[in-house]
Amino acid sequence: MSAVEVGEGGQLSSFAREFTVDGFAGEGSALPGREPAGQWAEVDPALSTEGPKRHGKLLRERVPLESHALLVSSAARPEVVAAVEAANAGRLPQLVPLRVGRMAASPFAFLRGSAGLMAHDLATTPVSGVAAQLCGDAHAANFGLYGDARGRLALDLNDFDETVPGPWEWDLKRLVASLVLAGRQLGADEPACRRAAFDAAATYRRTMRRLAKLPALDAWNAWDAIADHQLVEFAGAHELSEVLAAVSAKALRNTGAKFAARSTVRTEDGGWRFTPAPPILSELTDRQARLIADSLASYRHTVPAELHPLLARFRVQDVAFRVVGTGSVGTRSYVVLLTDRRGGPLVLQVKEARPSVLLPHLVRAGFPVPAEGGHEGRRVVLGQKRMQVVSDLLMGWTTVAGLPYQVRQFRNRKGSVDPVALTPDQLDDYGRLTGALLARAHAHTADAALIAGYCGKDDRLDEALAAFAVAYADRSEADHAALLAAIRSGRLAAEPPA
Structure with missing residues (x-):
């Protein structure tokens, strides 16, 4: 399978333009697809659930679900050390060696510190054409607990430094790749690592289907649609019950x-x-x-x-x-x-x-x-x-x-699950939990029916994303090795984490 080039030009539909706020085309908006014609994906503005769902199905004809397994090797990809140096530009120079030292700790840590490099790679991957507000750094360690206005604990994404509108697939691909790397670090075998990525994608898809069946206000108020206290049951993450209880007690x-x-x-x-x-x-x-x-x-x-x-x-x-x-x-x-x-x-x-x-990117x-x-x-x-x-x-x-x-x-009752401290049996449960949380977050700015229509009922997308996750984890391990070589050679200064 080969990459398809992105065309130039095209316009957002009048429907998307009408509901644009602060440069973000709201619910129902679309991105350019990866077809040779390079046309913007036009969204049916019908207010019924069936309209967006049908349009999502049609997007599969242009961007097949199986194509999301694709990871392109690009000659234009920056050298790893150059990418790290570019990301360090503008930072306080006395702290750059500490940042490099933290990234050097493991391939998972390297992924955490290289969101820009992964975005470079994702820019050459297929996308359905549907836009959502992205976390931008949705790796497995960026989910957790925090306090709401009444002191209760909420469970959600909790890092938004890179947030920007973009293809929903970018967040999901970063999540599944990070799960494979976390699994390898905690000692899970390859089938367990791949299963965690597969389960995260499957639960993302299943959550979108659930939200798509709800009235718009109910789907928007996802606290009631998929409440935090129901997430473990909904995601089938029972192995995490004791872990979440311990994290909650610490967060309080x-x-x-x-x-x-x-x-x-x-x-x-x-x-x-x-x-x-x-x-x-x-x-x-x-x-x-x-x-x-x-x-x-x-x-x-x-x-x-x-x-x-x-x-x-x-x-x-x-x-x-x-x-x-x-x-x-x-x-x-x-x-x-x-x-x-x-x-x-x-x-x-x-x-x-x-x-x-x-x-x-x-x-x-x-x-x-x-x-x-x-x-x-x-x-x-x-x-x-x-x-x-x-x-x-x-x-x-x-x-x-x-x-x-x-x-x-600061420290507003924040707590998080350390994915590399889980057991292999807990990894896929954590994948399902984070997949559900990511879908719930994306559904605030993207039409759940549109994404659900594209993702479909079977596991073709889940299989494709699991394959992508393994391939990208391999790439991150190679990148991490290049970083270690640069530190040993003296090209990059590194301090061990404090």
Whole structure:
């Protein structure tokens, strides 16, 4: 099977244009397909469920389900070291070796830190033509728990730095490939790794079919359609029950208040300040801290107006620099300690928002991306709200010294399943759970009936994506080996994770 070239030109349908918001064509919109003619996929604007479902079936004639097994080798693919160096551009140079060291830990860790390289590869793969808001980095470690406005735990995707509209297949392919790599790292045999990828794809497809059968409002309010407490049963993830219970118990204790209690000390004037714990938590100069603190004034206007009285009850006590996860290491990220009049803490994270690494590859693939010039923090926040069933009420954005930032609560009862700490028997259950969560997230901005019509009732797509996952895991292992060789040769500096 050979790759089909993407054509140029074409227009979005008038239906898609009419419902475009912030450059994202909403429910029912379509991407360019991978057919020689290069025409945009026109979506039937019929309001019945049967219209989009029938159109989805027709898309299979142009982009067969079996074609998703395809992984093209491209002469234009950048050298691995060059790709890593390009991804490090603009990051704080003193933290780049730490980022490289984290990526060097395993092929799965390498995949986590190379979303841009995978997007380059995905740009040459077939797509159905249906658009959704993408997480952009939907690997197996980016799902987890967090607290809602009432302190209850929600289960969903939880990382949106790369979020952008694009082909729904890109998120799903990143998920299934990561499951194979996680499985290999935890010691599962190849059939078990492939089965986890297959089950993730199958449950994604099955979830879309369920959502497609619901009235639009019920499907939109997916909390009720596929509630968190029903997900284990729905996904058949019973092997994860004890794991999720343990993660939930830990997440309930993982609060900003607990972080503040452990990481701050009282000052002589009765205030509070962070205790440095380098290299993870570091002091700032007074000028740097003031810039971050002052930026919260503009941040306040990006959260709902009804929350302004709440924010007005807090005063800034201190600001510190804090290193973040693998993909974001080297970006500027700060924690801000605020307290109310009784000393109750609120910790906010102010994190640099860089352009999505998917963007240039979406352009290369022919996707009609939004015009440049928007605030990257706003992109992240709106993308997260579009995909999650419920989001942090205090999310917003700001600008510091000309750079865009996202703002959110820090350690808002966050918890996650470490996929490489699972047992082989639990891996496919985790694949099913994450497949259901990803489908639920995509269905907020893509018509579930359209995707369900394309995916079909049988397992042809599941088989194709499992084959892709194995092939891409092999590629990631080779990429990881190239990274290790560059570190040994001295071409790349690396520090072991702290």
